Structure formats: C-alpha cells, structure tokens
Amino acid sequence: MSLPKVYVGLPIQEAGLEILRGRVDYRIWEREGAPDREELLRELKDVEGLLSGLPIRVDEELLNAASRLKVVSNYAVGYDNIDVAAATKRGICVTNTPDVLTPATADLTFALILASARRIIEANAFLRSGEWKVWAPELLVGREVAGSTLGIIGFGKIGQAVAKRARGFDMNILYFDTARREPEHSSGAKYASLDELLKNSDFVTLHCLLNEQTKNIIGEKELRLMKNTAILINAARGPLVDPSALYRACSEKWIWGAGLDVFVKEPVSPDDPLLTLPNVTTVPHIGSASRVARDGMARRSATNLTAVLGGHRPQDLVNPEVWQA
Secondary structure: OOOOOEOOOOOOHHHHHHEEEEEEEEEEEEOOOOOHHHHHHHHHHOEEEEEEOOOOOOOOOHHHHOOOOEEEEEEOOOOOEOOHHHHHHHEEEEEEEOOOOOOHHHHHHHHHHHHOOHHHHHHHHHHOOOOOOOOOOOOOOOOOOOOOEEEOOOOOHHHHHHHHHHHHOOOOOEEOOOOOOOOOHHHOEOOOHHHHHHOOOEEEEEOOOOOOOOOEOEEEHHHHHOOOOOOEEOOOOHHHHHHHHHHHHHHOOOEEEEOOOOOOOOOOOOOOHHHHHOEEEOOOOOOOOOOOHHHHHHHHHHHHHHHHHHOOOOOOOOOOHHOOO
C-alpha cells in the first residue's frame, strides 16, 4: 500500500522529519525562504498533505492547484498566511502549533522590553565604534522597567506568559482582549479598555492574532494616546501596527521608542525607514527561535499532518467544522 504524498515547504528540524519517515512519502524544500511560487504549485499537484510556514501563502490559487489536498499543517501558532475559509470550503483541515513556542516568545518579548528600555543595541554600537571616551551621568540613560506598568494587548497563552515574567519585575499589569480572561487574578493582571491601557502603560506589548479586526490595531490614534515616555513592543505580527504611523511616532517623539521582532513585509528591507531610528530596537522574527521551541514546532506540525492523513483528529485543528462534517 502506497504512503500518502506530502510536500514539506520549509526545511524543518530533524525532530519533525523523524515523525514523517515511514508514515508519509514526503518531498521537502531544503533551501531558505519560500519555494518559488510556480515550482510550489507544480509540487502540490499530487499531494495530500502540505506542511507550510509563514512564507507560504495558502490561497485560492494554491488550493485549486492542490486538488488532492486533505491537510495544511502550519509550522506556526498564527495562520494568517492561510485562507482558512477557502480550505474549510474544500474540506481541508488546517492545523497550527500552539503552546510549544509560548515560553520562547515570552522570553523574546521581555528581551525586547529590556533592550529597548536600556538602549542595549544602541549602547553596543556606541562602544564598538570607539565613541565611548568617558563615563558621564547622562550617558545612554534609558527607562526603568521594574515597578512600571505593562499593557498587554491579547491575553492568550503568550500574553499570560509575558505577565508571569513581568511579575518578577514588580510591574503593574493591564491587559486588553475581546473578553475578560479567567486567569487575570492569578496573574495579577487587570482588564482595561484599549484606550485606558494605552494611556496608562509604560510598555505596550502585542500578543493578539492577526485578522481583519486586529490589522492596524495600533495606528496614529492609538500611538498618540500613549505616553511620550512609553515603548511599544511587537513580537506577534507586523501588520498589527501601521508602520508609517509608528515611524512618525518614534521620530517625532510621540512615544519614547519601540522594539520589533516582526514587520509588515518580511524579510524587512534594509531601506525601511524604521531601521534608521536609534530608538527602534529590531530583530529578524526570532520570537520562537530557541532549540526547544523550534524542535517542538517541527514535531507538532508533523504530528498534526500525519494524524489527519492517518484518519485521526489532529490535536491542533483550526477549523473543527471540517472534522465534524
């Protein structure tokens, strides 16, 4: 009996490939970045499973080309790269990889908070350039983290993990979400409206999913509500923030600065105006880039994919109505 055919659209870790071997007949894209679009569509003509990632746009065109497709397993928590409605219409399961990258992303969020507040990247460049001639009372003075107020937009598992870390810094914690979350008392977080959170927070960090309701959730209006001493952190998705408004906010000092792991277009262009600002700390979408997290994502995406192809309900089904049908 032949094994189901699968295309792995990114070079995932060996931890995931071990799960695929012997269960599916897979081909894999072994180079960095996304496969060439035309090549990808050719590869998908005879496959039943696609293990995708953020660089792969799973849209009507792709789904039409992959007429035998049964499952799209996304190597990520977010799935804004996938047209879930179009997949659901065709009876295709969509899965993601929650939980396994929560600690790593929360750690990176706090790294951005600390690096932005204490001007770490700016200070490193200052030292390495030979500009450091003498210690001075106002040399690279930053913001205090301990005892400040942290506003968390999106209080799911990652947002709650960030709150847990914030408690170690004696931070006051506000959160905004579509509904009050049950763990708010144990986490010490207090619910606030979005405007209230923006007005009262020293640090604002984004942890909501990207969808039509949250796209540009932070624009000019929201940035102008923030304190001029506040710092915006985004380790979720780039399009949650209007980049032109953020550039103006940081360059014209509506806010004190920003820490960014994600951008509207990735990889971000070296000519992006945000990269010219010393008060914007940037890293290249490495929120989940720990060995534990990435191996976990590979295992989870491979396990979800093989479950569907083996006739079993996957652990992380984004569109359960397909399975019910």
